[in-house]
Amino acid sequence: MKQDRVIRRMIRRDTHSSRSVPSVVVASILLVTFLWLALESVLWLLKDQPLLASPAQLRQWLLDLPANTIPAGMTAAGVGLGILGLLIIGIAVGKGRRPRRALASDRTATVVDDDVIAAAVSSKARLAAGLAPGQVTTTVGGRSVRVQVRPTSGVPLNLESIKTALDGELATYALDRPVKRNVRVLNEGAVGQ
């Protein structure tokens, strides 16, 4: 039972983003800002030359901001900051799923990239229908596996055999999030295969 929990935790940590990149960016900006403000304050206390602007200048600039800026500019800046804030909240609160998923396994936590699954599904469909490389493309995303088949011109395509082959293949993966298989046959055929 404990083993199970450990495995589930490892899978969860690997299939979801840790948000370390946005955290590093935000923390670096905060760090630089705080250090700069502290340095300016000390310089101001020592009555030294400011680096960029002394606290007194900053205060004056903030107070005069509405008077010196046109209202449209203020609004635009506010909208910009608001969108940035929403974006950061979205990153923090959102699911943060990465394009990979877990395969059922007795012993290990097994996590597979979506492109590996897509390539395997394509190759399986290709073998089932006897098509050349490039005639099958697969997209794996969210809860679906979308397979696009481009048949060879003049050669009938056995859609059922592709579907059964894919269902069998996907069943052996036993993915933790069930996916819906969706096979689409293009109208245009490939010539000379």
Add this chain to the structure above:
Amino acid sequence: MRRTNRALNRILLTLVGLALLGTGAALIAAGTLPGAADTWRAIGSTVTDQARTLSSTALLPEPARSWWLVAGVAVLLLGAILSAAWLASQGGGRTPRLAEQADGINGRTVVDVGLISAAVHQALNGNKNVLAASVSAWESRSGTALRLRMQARKGTSPRELADTAEELIQGIDVWLGHPLPVLVRITSGARTRVSGSRRAR
């Protein structure tokens, strides 16, 4: 697998996002509402006046002038330290040693990741479906965990690779004597893109 504190990241990012949202709302209000510009000035003046009165109390000799000003600088420095701590809490946890056992006075036995890595490379040497493999060890909450990363050849069934990995791990279990938590990552990579699929039509 890393030791990043994910809950902390989410909470702090939310706080920063809310602060930005609040500032944005204040700017929009100052830009659109008619009396907002005056309110802005009034609030700003009150705050500066209060700060000025505060800094004339609790006096200190020059150049610091007042304890309150020193406290202000200290708060800024504290903010910088907390930011640095947040920055430092990202990642980490990778370790070169996989297992360790103390045998009393006889000494200690340490199993290096390199040993497992060499064994895995040896075992996967003839396997055409695996383009590259890497092994690393990580300190996690439930002890040291092993991470096995395999780069798949294009079109290889992930189930086949997972079974291969499971066999390897079972061998490692027998070798080490006690099972470790293992994460198997089946990935695509630069070499996957250029490698052709193995089977002919």
